[in-house]
Amino acid sequence: MTVEQVAKEKEKQISKTRQWEQALNKLYINFRDYSKDSLKGFGDEDIHQARVNSRKLLTLLSILDPEHSVTEPIYSAFKQSQKRLGKVRDADVLIESFKERRKQAKSAGESKTAELLKAVINHQKEKRKKYRKRLTDELPKVLTKELDEQWEAFLVNELEGLAAKRDVNVVMRELEVAFDQKKKVCKALFNGPEGESQESFEALHDLRIAAKELRYTASAASFALNQKFHAHEEIYKKIQQELGDINDKRIWLETLHSIGRDKLDVGKKVWNQFTDSLRAEVQEALHGNEVVHIAPKPNN
Structure with missing residues (x-):
């Protein structure tokens, strides 16, 4: 391979790494911002977006490092966040689905069914309180300066080598x-x-x-x-x-x-x-x- 060809390959790899870096960083910033916002009021969209962005981060990290031999600390952080956000999000969706069914039952004059659904909704809200409490306790332990430093170190030291292989x-x-x-x-x-x-x-x-x-x-x-x-x-x-x-x-x-x-x-x-x-x-x-x-x- 000539010097010119080597230079072109290097330039191509740098461009590929930059694409990965831009995509990953956008997801990371979104994950952090939505996660912090979700802790302020448990907004449906904040929880949903924090979960989606953590899921996409897990997806890309699994492509780059299937065994998680290099990315294990940050992968575990996103995985833990995904689990806690998922519990709250799933409860939100379940409650909303039963609320819609209760609304339909009331419109149809099915008062007994509406009462059943109200009881289910109240039961699920109590479970959601526990999920929100765990999210409040555990998510701040993930969103730390240490995670930012680990993330930056990954982008600088590991990303190029991993992206070149996949x-x-x-x-x-x-x-x-x-x-x-x-x-x-x-x-x-x-x-x-x-x-x-x-x-x-x-x-x-x-x-x-x-x-x-x-x-x-x-x-x-x-x-x-x-x-x-x-x-x-x-x-x-x-x-x-x-x-x-x-x-x-x-x-x-x-x-x-x-x-x-x-x-x-x-x-x-x-x-x-x-x-x-x-x-x-x-x-x-x-x-x-x-x-x-x-x-x-x-x-x-």
């Missing part, structure tokens, strides 16, 4: 292959002798996570991806949402059963009517999804 396009292809394999497993389980078993729904959950990973990789690493992958964020966002709809309805049902009818002080008839309607919604969403085709049962 091709995001290869990672995307590997994620696509993994998604397709999970899809085949999921389809086989749902159409197999066990049908809608716990194992089948766990496989569906894994497939949703795989779609989410593809979506976030396409979004966070768009600066380094070939044109053919640029539509992947929207493609896998749609898939994630469709599978998420099934998962959300199952979570609503599981939440009710985890609390129990006695604790909610609800009559058996109202309880059965509402839980039966949720089961029917799970079935409708499951059999209507376009991601994993589920063949109708012979006796249907």
